[in-house]
Amino acid sequence: MxxxxxxxxxxxxxxxxxxxxxxxxxxxxxxxxxxxxxxxxxxxxxxxxxxxxxxxxxxxxxxxxxxxxxxxxxxxxxxxxxxxxxxxxxxxxxxxxxxxxxxxxxxxxxxxxxxxxxxxxxxxxxxxxxxxxxxxxxxxxxxxxxxxxxxxxxxxxxxxxxxxxxxxxxxxxxxxxxxxxEDLHQSQTLMRRTDRLRSLEIIAGGFAHEIRNPLTSIKTFIQLAPDRKDDTEFIRDFSRVVLDDVHRIERLIQEILDYARYMEPKLTDEDLNDIVSSCLYFIEVKADSREIKIEKELASELPRVMLDRQQIKQVLLNLLLNAMDAIGEQGGTLRVRTSKLMKPEDKAWVQIEIVDTGHGISAANLEHIFDPFFTTKHTSGENEGTGLGLTIAHQIIREHQGEIQVQSMEGVGTTFRINLPSLA
Ligand SMILES: Nc1ncnc2c1ncn2[C@@H]1O[C@H](COP(=O)(O)OP(=O)(O)OP(=O)(O)O)[C@@H](O)[C@H]1O
Ligand SMILES: [Mg+2]
Known part of the structure; x- marks a missing residue:
C-alpha cells in the first residue's frame, strides 16, 4: 500500500x-x-x-x-x-x-x-x-x-x-x-412600466373628462350661492350634491394615485385556493345580508403559482364585488371555482372562475368594461363606481403573464375567468 x-x-x-x-x-x-x-x-x-x-x-x-x-x-x-x-x-x-x-x-x-x-x-x-x-x-x-x-x-x-x-x-x-x-428581467420591468404609463395617459384623459361634471356643479353652486344664501332649502340640497361631487373627485384622485404608483409585483409561491378563501371570507357577511348564496368549488390538487398575493386579492375582490353589485338586492348565486388547466404547450395553468346570476352585461357594454372609467354605477354616494376596477384587474393579470376573459348574457349572468401560469 x-x-x-x-x-x-x-x-x-x-x-x-x-x-x-x-x-x-x-x-x-x-x-x-x-x-x-x-x-x-x-x-x-x-x-x-x-x-x-x-x-x-x-x-x-x-x-x-x-x-x-x-x-x-x-x-x-x-x-x-x-x-x-x-x-x-x-x-x-x-x-x-x-x-x-x-x-x-x-x-x-x-x-x-x-x-x-x-x-x-x-x-x-x-x-x-x-x-x-x-x-x-x-x-x-x-x-x-x-x-x-x-x-x-x-x-x-x-x-x-x-x-x-x-x-x-x-x-x-x-x-x-x-x-x-438580468438584462431580460430589466427590460421586462421597463416594458411593464411603459405599458402602465401608456394606460395612465388614457386614464389621465378620462380623468379630465370625469371631473368636469362634478366641477361644473360645484362652480354653479358657488356662483349661485351669494344670491340664494337665504334660501335654506337650496343651500341644503346643493350642499349635499356638492359634497358628493367632492367625494367623487377625491375617490378618483385616490384611484389614479394608486394606479400610477408603480409597484412591481412581489412574486411569492402561493396556493390560489388559499387566496380565494380569504377573499370570500371578506365578502361573506355582505353576501349573507343580501341573500346571495356563495358556492365554493376549490380543486383539491391545484398547482402552486408565483404571484403577488395583494395584487391578486385586489383583482378577485373587485370581481366578487362587481358580481354582488350585479346580483343586487333580489338575491342570487355567486359561484367561485378553481381548477387546473392544461395548455397546448404542455404547461400547467390554474383557472379561477367567478360566475354570478346578476343582470348581465349588454353586448355593447361588454366591449368597454375594461376601459378606464367605464362604469354603469352612476348612483351618487358611496356605491358609485369609478370604472377603474376592471382596468386595474386587467393590468395586474397581464403583469402576471395571465389572461382574463369574460362571458355574459343579459338577464342571465356573467362569468369571469382568470388563467395564470403555474410553477410546474
Ligand atoms: N359581474 C358583472 N355583472 C354585470 N356587469 C358587470 C360585472 N362586472 C363588471 N360589470 C360592468 O363593468 C363595469 C366596469 O366595472 P369596473 O369594476 O371596472 O368598475 P365599477 O365596478 O363600475 O367601479 P369600481 O370597480 O371602480 O368601483 C361596471 O360598472 C359594470 O357595468
Ligand atoms: Mg368594480
Whole structure:
C-alpha cells in the first residue's frame, strides 16, 4: 500500500481528479442562480486549483463600460485592488485580446522573456496580482479573476492550467446566462412600466373628462350661492350634491394615485385556493345580508403559482364585488371555482372562475368594461363606481403573464375567468 505510483499512473490519477473537480464545478455552475453565490463558488474553486489564497472576481457592467468586483478573498488583496476597473485598463484590454491566462511566473521566466511579456508583467503588477484568468463568452470578455500569490509560490503545473481554463469556460457560460437573465428581467420591468404609463395617459384623459361634471356643479353652486344664501332649502340640497361631487373627485384622485404608483409585483409561491378563501371570507357577511348564496368549488390538487398575493386579492375582490353589485338586492348565486388547466404547450395553468346570476352585461357594454372609467354605477354616494376596477384587474393579470376573459348574457349572468401560469 505504501508503493509509490509510477509517473504514468500519477499523471492518470491527476487527470481523473481534475475531471472530477471539473464535473463538480460545472454542476455547481448549473445549479446556482444567485450572482453573489456563484461568484463565491467560482473564486474559491479557482483559488483552490491554483493554490492561491487571495483573489477577486470582476464582472462586466456592459452599460457602464467597466468591470465591477463581485467578490474578494483575503483582506490584503481586497485593499490592494480597486472595486471597479474600466474597460480600457491595459490589463483588461490584454485579457480581451490575448484571451489566455496570464501567469507572472511564466512571464518572468527569463527563457521566454520579451518586450510583450514585460509589459504584461507590469500590467499584473499594477493590480498587485500574479495571475489573471479571463472568462470569455463568444469571444468576449465577460469577467476575470485576479489571484495574488504567496511569496514562495511557483509556476502552476500544466494539468492545473488546463483545469483552470476549462473551469473558466464553464464559469463564463454560467455568468453570461445570469447576466442575460438580468438584462431580460430589466427590460421586462421597463416594458411593464411603459405599458402602465401608456394606460395612465388614457386614464389621465378620462380623468379630465370625469371631473368636469362634478366641477361644473360645484362652480354653479358657488356662483349661485351669494344670491340664494337665504334660501335654506337650496343651500341644503346643493350642499349635499356638492359634497358628493367632492367625494367623487377625491375617490378618483385616490384611484389614479394608486394606479400610477408603480409597484412591481412581489412574486411569492402561493396556493390560489388559499387566496380565494380569504377573499370570500371578506365578502361573506355582505353576501349573507343580501341573500346571495356563495358556492365554493376549490380543486383539491391545484398547482402552486408565483404571484403577488395583494395584487391578486385586489383583482378577485373587485370581481366578487362587481358580481354582488350585479346580483343586487333580489338575491342570487355567486359561484367561485378553481381548477387546473392544461395548455397546448404542455404547461400547467390554474383557472379561477367567478360566475354570478346578476343582470348581465349588454353586448355593447361588454366591449368597454375594461376601459378606464367605464362604469354603469352612476348612483351618487358611496356605491358609485369609478370604472377603474376592471382596468386595474386587467393590468395586474397581464403583469402576471395571465389572461382574463369574460362571458355574459343579459338577464342571465356573467362569468369571469382568470388563467395564470403555474410553477410546474
Ligand atoms: N359581474 C358583472 N355583472 C354585470 N356587469 C358587470 C360585472 N362586472 C363588471 N360589470 C360592468 O363593468 C363595469 C366596469 O366595472 P369596473 O369594476 O371596472 O368598475 P365599477 O365596478 O363600475 O367601479 P369600481 O370597480 O371602480 O368601483 C361596471 O360598472 C359594470 O357595468
Ligand atoms: Mg368594480
Amino acid at each position: 505504501t508503493d509509490r505510483a509510477s509517473p504514468q499512473t500519477a499523471a492518470a490519477q491527476l487527470g481523473m481528479e481534475s475531471l472530477q473537480r471539473l464535473t463538480q464545478f460545472a454542476r455547481d455552475m448549473g445549479r446556482i442562480t444567485n450572482l453573489s453565490m456563484i461568484a463565491d463558488r467560482i473564486l474559491s474553486g479557482l483559488s483552490e486549483v491554483a493554490q492561491y489564497q487571495q483573489g477577486s472576481l470582476y464582472l462586466v457592467e456592459r452599460e457602464r463600460e467597466r468591470f465591477r468586483r463581485l467578490v474578494a478573498r483575503g483582506a490584503a488583496h481586497e485593499s490592494s485592488v480597486p472595486p471597479v476597473i474600466s474597460l480600457d485598463h491595459p490589463l483588461v484590454q490584454e485579457l480581451a485580446r490575448h484571451q489566455q491566462i496570464l501567469d507572472i511566473f511564466m512571464l518572468a521566466d527569463g527563457t521566454h522573456s520579451n518586450a510583450i511579456d514585460d509589459s504584461r508583467l507590469h500590467m499584473l503588477e499594477s493590480l498587485s496580482s500574479s495571475f489573471a484568468i479571463p472568462f470569455l463568452n463568444r469571444g468576449r470578455l465577460v469577467a476575470f479573476v485576479l489571484l495574488q500569490s504567496k511569496p514562495a509560490t511557483n509556476c502552476i503545473d500544466p494539468d492545473s492550467m488546463e483545469l483552470l481554463t476549462a473551469m473558466a469556460q464553464s464559469a463564463a457560460n454560467a455568468l453570461d446566462s445570469i447576466l442575460t437573465y
